[in-house]
Amino acid sequence: MQYNPKEIEKKWQNYWNINDINEPSNDKSKKKKYILSMFPYPSGRIHMGHVRNYSIGDAIARHARTQGFNVLHPIGWDSFGMPAENAAIKHKLHPKKWTYENIDYMRGELESLGLSFSKKREFATSDSLYSKFEQEFIIKMYEEGLLYEKSQSVNWCETCHTVLANEQVVEGCCWRCDQEVEQRDMPGYYIRITKYAQELLDDLKTLEKGWPKQVLTMQENWIGRSEGLEFSFALSEESDKKLGQNFNTFSVFTTRPDTIYGVTYAALAPEHEIVKYLIAHDLLDEDKKEALKKMQNMSERDRGIVEKEGIDLGITVIHPLTGKEIPVWSANFVLAGYGGGAVMSVPAHDERDYAFATKYDLALKEVITHDSSDLAEEAFTGQGVLINSESFDGISNEDAKAKIIAYFEENALGKRVVNYKLRDWGISRQRYWGAPIPFVHCTDCGIVPEKKENLPITLPDDVEITGEGNPLDTHPTWKKCQCPKCGKDATRETDTMDTFVQSSWYFLRYVSENRTDVAFEKQDVDYWMNVDQYVGGIEHAILHLLYARFFTKALRDLGYISVDEPFANLLTQGMVLKDGSKMSKSKGNTIDPDAIIKEFGADTARLFILFAAPPQKELEWNDSAVMGSFKFIKRFSERAEHVNVVDTIPILEHSSLSKNEQLARKKVYEALKKSAEVYEGNFAFNTLVAACMEALNALNDQDNRDIYTEGYYILTNVLEPIIPHICWELADKFFARTNFKKLEVLEEVFVESSLTLAVSINGKRRDEIEVARDTSKEEILSLAREQCAKWIEDKQIIKEIYVPNKLINIVVK
């Protein structure tokens, strides 16, 4: 059969569409599979990363369908976000128009790949209906204390008048206008993800089987749990007076309570309230104030690069155990947002404190024995026994940790605490193209959530995007409203939500079809969740996947669903490379999927992408290998001329077949067997395709039409998830598609009448022997000795090993 991809691909795509082939059934008694590839941002055109992502997901979904599962395999659009605003500035296009036109175009592109999405559930996160439910969740979170407003230091660009996310700050400057980014206290809404830190950490264990280890480790590190002692330093009497008795104490956190006797100073973050008080009340010299302000203005990232720096604050605290007076400094390496923004400093046993103390000539006090290192050179951070630590002397430092914490607790001086690096999730963005945050500011009532019947709060269309300021804030009327509580004139919140909020629950929206009254139906969630297989790029390892896990748990606790974890199994695909580096417009090394589809067809693109490398690995684009994939499909199509039209698999008497005929059947059934392994295991489609190629090669080395027919009956089934168009065409033409079902592996074809065994001498392969299947071990060994006499003569046989069906190893001396 002449291979004409253009014709057959169009034909079958139409067929699938018209007949709703890919829509899931409502019959909830059926076993389900929820297969999801991460939804795309509608940037304009699909790229090879999309092709890979959706080819993998589609193969898994199609396979599940032929195995008889009720399959949900939806698609949608992550359609809020900054690129739409950038396009608006650049091309004078309204973000909405730009976004929805892109969606229409990209929908067509995905269709041309023959992806089996259930399209009836498609939506874009910028749809007002989607915002409505999201705003409901946000209000509910606020009511339950999971969302709050606070002022915090953020990255601010003065030229663009907006907050920037950390990843939008490039070398300390705004990624768009190059303005130097400053730190500024800004009010914003925060979601209390830290409340779930422990559960997010604990539940990683339940994902060990289904998620890549790498991702689990990254999340674990990101959550960053550490245990230690929290206690307070009391200010000395004199310092307390200096600070107007406004503080009395400040709290510090340490994971090294065993070194507490080695504390020689304390250090505060430049943003610490005490530092702010000292500046505000003119209790420091001008130059010190200037230096502190400079430290405050530096971004966290830059502080990591510059040298350690500090200011003596001229106040002292009392050591809680020794009662000695110790100085307090402010240091640029102390983080404001962690452990109370203050630390106890033990320069003898902490590298950072050591560097700081040597720079400013502060005292060192050794409290752990050590013989290897020299304190004149560096801090000693290893294990040892306590010294200079009063009653704790002589205890190993590991034991001392618990004992000292216990002492603090017994004497009400401090307590054991658990700290996390994870911080609350700031969701405010001073952007137009995002979901409005549904709160109202009332001069009397403060922050008030919008009434449910007024949702969704939608964006005004009549705005001009200039890149300066927030169009919602400058709009003449939009923010004017009445307070939902007291009815007085009030203003709307003009910040919009981080787009990660939308992607944190989109997989839940798919489970119910087009509901306008609720975001999703609980019983649909119960049936479809969890996602059985999630497919996406590793770049989302932390942010999206952590937020989505959190959101699922939060919605559970808010009573919407009863799911603990959203994604049971995760497959992280590798990048698509060209000439060894990531495809990008600036490098000029992109390959346009549309061009490939036009030239060779979608099946070729899909086959190449799944064959060239295992899905988890990086994939190097190779034009001639693409050609090779095309040739395989062409050959597969043309050699179908040897196939008979049947509506059931031919029955064959295996033992009466020739050797080549038997081999062909064996290869075909090996491919079928491999298929089951691949979809249940590591998704090594490359090896599955190789098995199919071997099967086709073996079929071609014989000319029995029945065996060809059987072979194609199976191969069009096995290859359907990968190259669906040609498989539907062939299966339709020859088998009335009766083969698109779970096929049984015929074990008899693997049983061979004779065995080929390798013969090794001292582990080195020397020869091979062919024996009948029922030959005894003794016979086999004697045959092996005979055949390899050359290697054995003059030597003594020490041992003979026979591994059934594999090899013989004769050990000689």
Add this chain to the structure above:
RNA sequence: GCGGACGUGGUGAAAUUGGUAUACACGCCAGACUUAGGAUCUGGUGCCUCACGGCGUGAAGGUUCAAGUCCUUUCGUCCGCACCA
């Protein structure tokens, strides 16, 4: 610095998990055929050697009858986090 992953032909990669290393492709070489095509078909292709044979999975050791696979050390590449006290 900490954490993770990975090193196999000219290239992309396989190897039933300790049992014949390099399957399947790409590329290359030779030949056949021809409606000269991005054809198609046949054969060959790890390295050294005329050969017998030897050597080969980043390197060096080790365990084992047997190691790409397990252990130790080491080198290199990539990724993530990065002053979290």
